[in-house]
Amino acid sequence: MTYPLPKAYRDGNLSMILDARLVMRSALVGTLAQLALAAASHFFLWMAGNPALFERMMLSASAGYLYGLVLGQGYGRGALGGAIAGGLCVVPALVVSVLLGDSEPAAMTTVTLIAIGTGAVGGFFGQMGAILRKLGL
16 A cells, blocks of 8 residues: 655655755754864874764764754654764764774775764654753753
C-alpha cells in the first residue's frame, strides 16, 4: 500500500521539513568550533588521536542540538536538520586536519558518518530541550 505525499512535498517545497537557514547557522557555529579544535589538536599533542574523535562527536552533537532547540517542531525534523548540521560542520575541520597531517585521509568518511549520527542524536535531544523550554523548565 502506498501513501500519497502531501502536495508541498510533491511540488519540491522542502521548507516544511527543513529550515535551511537554521541548518546553515548551526553548521557555521559547529564549523568554527571544529576548526578551533583542529588548530588546538595540531599544537597540543595531548588532544590529538582518540580524544579528537570524541571531541568532534561532541561538537557535531552540539550543532545538532542547537538546530533542534531553536527549531522545536518535532523529533524527526530536529534529527534530520541536526544530522545535516553535524555532518556539514565536521568536513572543513577534517580537511584542515588532513592538510596539517594530523589525520589520515582514509578516516574522513568514517568520521563524517559518525558526525552525521551524533548530529542527529543532538537534534533529537534539542527537540526535548525545546519542549522543556516551552514548559518553562
